Amino acid sequence: MKRDIPNITKDIGLDFWWDTKKLWTEEAPIEKLPIKDFEWMFHLPFWTDNGKEMSLRPIEVIKNPQTHIEQYNRTMETDLSYPIAAINIDNKWVIMDGLHRALKAYIQKNELINVKKFYKGDIPRIEL
Numbered sequence: 001m002k003r004d005i006p007n008i009t010k011d012i013g014l015d016f017w018w019d020t021k022k023l024w025t026e027e028a029p030i031e032k033l034p035i036k037d038f039e040w041m042f043h044l045p046f047w048t049d050n051g052k053e054m055s056l057r058p059i060e061v062i063k064n065p066q067t068h069i070e071q072y073n074r075t076m077e078t079d080l081s082y083p084i085a086a087i088n089i090d091n092k093w094v095i096m097d098g099l100h101r102a103l104k105a106y107i108q109k110n111e112l113i114n115v116k117k118f119y120k121g122d123i124p125r126i127e128l
Helices: 007-011 020-025 039-043 058-063 069-076 099-107 120-126
Strands: 030-034 047-049 052-056 084-089 092-097 112-119
Touching: 020 092, 020 120, 039 058, 039 092, 039 099, 052 058, 058 069, 058 099, 069 099, 084 099, 084 120, 092 099, 099 112, 112 120
Parallel strands: 084 112
Antiparallel strands: 030 112, 047 052, 084 092
16 A cells, blocks of 8 residues: 655655656666756755654755764765656656765765656656
């Protein structure tokens, strides 16, 4: 049985569950996009903090890495050679997989990040 989709996810246009393995294996164009296109997502509570799901904003990890050491370490250990997977929803790029990689690129002051690009028409290929 599928869990309900969290409101925070629905609010940004992700009103479906996707299969992360399909994001990795399905064909889609990979292109470098500006990291600034994804900064808005760093202000939304997508991560678990002290066992509470969807309660930690990635920007808080940047501001207080010692307080959020587990997420900070996970971020800094990611491999930027793998693209993030994002979908274009209403002319805005939304990360489906790779938020830690995007945050690391931001911390390292990278201007561009590799993005595997999906569009609304791709949803049947990637949803659960």
